[in-house]
Amino acid sequence: MKAWENNIRKVVPYVPGEQPKMEQVIKLNTNENPYPPSLKVKNAQMDLNRLRLYPDPEAKDLVHAIASYHGVEDSQVFVGVGSDDVLAMSFLTFFNSDKPLLFPDITYSFYDVWADLFRIPYETPALDDEFHIVAADYYKANGGVIFPNPNAPTGQLVELSFIEDILEHNQDVIVIVDEAYIDFGGQTALPLLEKYENLLVVRTFSKSRCLAGLRIGYAIGNPSLIKALNDVKYSFNSYTMNYPTIVMGTACMEDEEYFQETVHKVMATREWFGKELTRLGFTFEQSYANFIFAKHKSVPAKEIFEAAKKEHIFVRYFNKPRINDYLRISIGTDDEMKAFVTFLEKYLQ
Numbered sequence: 001m002k003a004w005e006n007n008i009r010k011v012v013p014y015v016p017g018e019q020p021k022m023e024q025v026i027k028l029n030t031n032e033n034p035y036p037p038s039l040k041v042k043n044a045q046m047d048l049n050r051l052r053l054y055p056d057p058e059a060k061d062l063v064h065a066i067a068s069y070h071g072v073e074d075s076q077v078f079v080g081v082g083s084d085d086v087l088a089m090s091f092l093t094f095f096n097s098d099k100p101l102l103f104p105d106i107t108y109s110f111y112d113v114w115a116d117l118f119r120i121p122y123e124t125p126a127l128d129d130e131f132h133i134v135a136a137d138y139y140k141a142n143g144g145v146i147f148p149n150p151n152a153p154t155g156q157l158v159e160l161s162f163i164e165d166i167l168e169h170n171q172d173v174i175v176i177v178d179e180a181y182i183d184f185g186g187q188t189a190l191p192l193l194e195k196y197e198n199l200l201v202v203r204t205f206s207k208s209r210c211l212a213g214l215r216i217g218y219a220i221g222n223p224s225l226i227k228a229l230n231d232v233k234y235s236f237n238s239y240t241m242n243y244p245t246i247v248m249g250t251a252c253m254e255d256e257e258y259f260q261e262t263v264h265k266v267m268a269t270r271e272w273f274g275k276e277l278t279r280l281g282f283t284f285e286q287s288y289a290n291f292i293f294a295k296h297k298s299v300p301a302k303e304i305f306e307a308a309k310k311e312h313i314f315v316r317y318f319n320k321p322r323i324n325d326y327l328r329i330s331i332g333t334d335d336e337m338k339a340f341v342t343f344l345e346k347y348l349q
């Protein structure tokens with residue numbers, strides 16, 4: 001081993017779901033929205049001469065559009081390049097205690113990657129046997145708390161009273177609720193911001209707003225938290241969000257009708273597809289996200305995953321303890337889900 005190798009930061013990176021290169025795939029593996037972005041995004045007016053200039057480092061137009069949408073002040077909104085960027089900045093900004101950061105053992109698999117990267121000590125209290133978060137596990141001394149609601153990859157939702165209980169027990173640390181999937185039928189924690197200045201709610205345009213390719217995420221919280229985030233962000237790179245993204249993201253926030261239409265279509269397909277899964281011998285808890293996390297009564301998930309892939313149908317399989325019997329199936333269009341059901345009918349015979 002060379003001496004300089006000691007100085008290399010060694011990390012095990014996050015592995016995103018596969019983005020298959022071939023055409024004609026049914027892609028149900030990364031929770032993208034199956035519908036195109038709003039026409040307002042497509043028709044957004046852009047002055048490409050502006051690309052000569054650096055973009056607005058504060059992304060003011062986008063921040064303002066998001067703030068007005070949620071009825072908060074601009075000073076309460078931080079935007080980033082996808083919520084992964086917002087979350088990474090949040091880990092670096094808020095989790096600087098010697099006490100462990102707490103998040104569930106089964107959750108978004110990027111959290112432990114950031115904790116390792118930034119050398120944040122952490123503990124992962126186990127979900128119970130039905131994959132519910134156990135509130136009491138978060139009462140102990142800690143350096144911060146983060147969990148998604150609904151949780152990923154389980155799709156399970158907790159109520160606001162549950163989140164408030166966690167906040168009541170954690171007033172000396174930052175508590176982050178990652179609401180990547182909240183628009184698919186959950187109740188947002190945003191109203192709790194009035195009472196808890198240590199709460200940060202994180203959102204993304206990637207799922208409910210059909211814009212995973214644009215890379216926009218945001219956090220809403222107390223202005224002092226947002227300022228702390230911006231100070232860290234400007235210490236890395238002032239210009240992470242480019243001009244076209246600011247313009248298109250702003251336009252997206254202006255199309256409430258299309259937003260409502262697409263999330264309701266996804267939810268209706270989820271309910272129909274859930275009934276089909278039950279008929280085919282799968283079990284799962286009610287999902288409040290744009291995916292279903294299901295287990296078959298007799299056929300191993302890995303076998304179904306591999307057989308589906310041969311038919312160019314991609315779902316997500318996690319080869320991890322406790323969840324390696326499950327498939328996470330994103331909700332596509334009705335036609336895509338029908339094709340998957342047809343595959344399952346044949347395969348499971």
Ligand SMILES: *Cc1c(COP(=O)(O)O)cnc(C)c1O
Binds near residue numbers: 081
């Ligand atoms: C998808 C997802 C994100 C990241 O989304 P971005 O595309 O980076 O905005 C964050 N948290 C959870 C729980 C997710 O599922």
